[in-house]
Amino acid sequence: MGSKFKLLPWIHEVLSDIPFESVTDAFSGSGVVSYLFKSMRKQVFSNDALAFPSVLSTATIANNTTHLTENDLEELLGAKARGKSEEFIRQTFQGIFYTNEELVFLDDLWAGIRCMDAPMKQSIAIAAILRSAVKRQPRGLFTVAGDPERYKDGRRDLKLTLREHFIEQVGCYNSAVFSNGKRNTSTSGDVFDVLVGNDLVYMDPPYVPLADDNCYMKRYHFLEGLACYWQDKEIMTTSKVRKITKPFTPFAYRHTALDAFDRLFRKFADSTLVLSYSSNAYPDLGSLRKLMQRYKSSVDVFEKTHRYHFGNHEASKRNLVQEYLIIGTS
Ligand SMILES: C[S@@+](CC[C@H](N)C(=O)[O-])C[C@H]1O[C@@H](n2cnc3c(N)ncnc32)[C@H](O)[C@@H]1O
Numbered sequence: 001m002g003s004k005f006k007l008l009p010w011i012h013e014v015l016s017d018i019p020f021e022s023v024t025d026a027f028s029g030s031g032v033v034s035y036l037f038k039s040m041r042k043q044v045f046s047n048d049a050l051a052f053p054s055v056l057s058t059a060t061i062a063n064n065t066t067h068l069t070e071n072d073l074e075e076l077l078g079a080k081a082r083g084k085s086e087e088f089i090r091q092t093f094q095g096i097f098y099t100n101e102e103l104v105f106l107d108d109l110w111a112g113i114r115c116m117d118a119p120m121k122q123s124i125a126i127a128a129i130l131r132s133a134v135k136r137q138p139r140g141l142f143t144v145a146g147d148p149e150r151y152k153d154g155r156r157d158l159k160l161t162l163r164e165h166f167i168e169q170v171g172c173y174n175s176a177v178f179s180n181g182k183r184n185t186s187t188s189g190d191v192f193d194v195l196v197g198n199d200l201v202y203m204d205p206p207y208v209p210l211a212d213d214n215c216y217m218k219r220y221h222f223l224e225g226l227a228c229y230w231q232d233k234e235i236m237t238t239s240k241v242r243k244i245t246k247p248f249t250p251f252a253y254r255h256t257a258l259d260a261f262d263r264l265f266r267k268f269a270d271s272t273l274v275l276s277y278s279s280n281a282y283p284d285l286g287s288l289r290k291l292m293q294r295y296k297s298s299v300d301v302f303e304k305t306h307r308y309h310f311g312n313h314e315a316s317k318r319n320l321v322q323e324y325l326i327i328g329t330s
């Protein structure tokens with residue numbers, strides 16, 4: 001949700017004219033914009049408040065050289081046979097998103113991940129299981145309980161087991177690894193704790209939700225837990241799908257968003273500021289432009305029409321919006 005994947009060619013075109021060597025992707029999400037920057041041979045600092053985006057960018061952005069070999073994969077999948085085991089997932093999610101066999105697979109896989117001593121290899125394994133977990137869900141979301149066997153619509157992604165997906169996804173992540181000759185990093189934390197000092201800061205914060213189902217945690221709580229085996233995560237006791245408590249972010253509320261943008265622009269005022277925004281969001285373009293002008297003498301807006309899909313099949317939920325890149329320089 002909110003991925004800029006389809007807008008990458010446009011973002012690339014607009015940013016190609018701006019001189020910069022180092023860049024902070026302050027709200028990295030899926031990591032696709034960081035990956036664009038990496039491909040542009042920039043030094044990339046990728047950050048997100050949640051754990052699962054930071055695993056994705058460790059595997060693909062910070063990682064310049066490490067692959068998961070056949071041997072690693074064998075070790076990983078053989079952990080159970082060596083007496084290593086975990087049980088949290090099968091105990092917590094029985095009958096919710098996957099078959100019992102698959103829940104056991106996830107526990108066993110995590111037991112294997114704990115045995116690996118290279119964090120970069122761990123990140124590839126976790127990234128691969130995150131993507132597998134999404135593909136094996138009928139709508140790629142974790143809002144409704146029900147195992148995937150119920151859906152018989154012939155889609156390959158629903159026919160493959162989690163284990164089959166995982167092996168395939170390890171191959172995909174391996175083939176995404178490349179070096180751009182720079183030391184790139186990935187962190188997980190609040191944007192207001194991110195170090196300053198890079199030439200350009202790309203900001204794609206969450207929007208004030210127009211509807212309740214716009215919330216990342218509601219849709220992706222299972223991925224957030226799976227990325228860290230629910231370490232330090234609080235599961236809501238009243239939730240049928242075992243949601244994690246939503247972390248507070250000032251960008252998601254009308255009464256705190258404006259002030260949050262002001263603090264954001266002030267924090268990174270010495271860098272070129274690039275804000276991704278869209279016409280269906282609050283605050284509006286005019287307010288954001290004014291705010292950025294407090295810290296930057298030149299503010300330009302680039303615009304593109306874009307159709308968003310909100311993660312389900314209803315045509316009515318498709319939305320045509322104007323996408324903006326608001327760029328503050330000097
Ligand atoms: C719109 S998404 C970013 C999408 C990303 N550009 C992409 O193309 O996939 C916003 C991200 O901001 C993160 N986030 C929300 N509040 C944050 C905060 N205070 N500090 C850092 N990240 C935050 C969310 O976890 C989410 O991944």
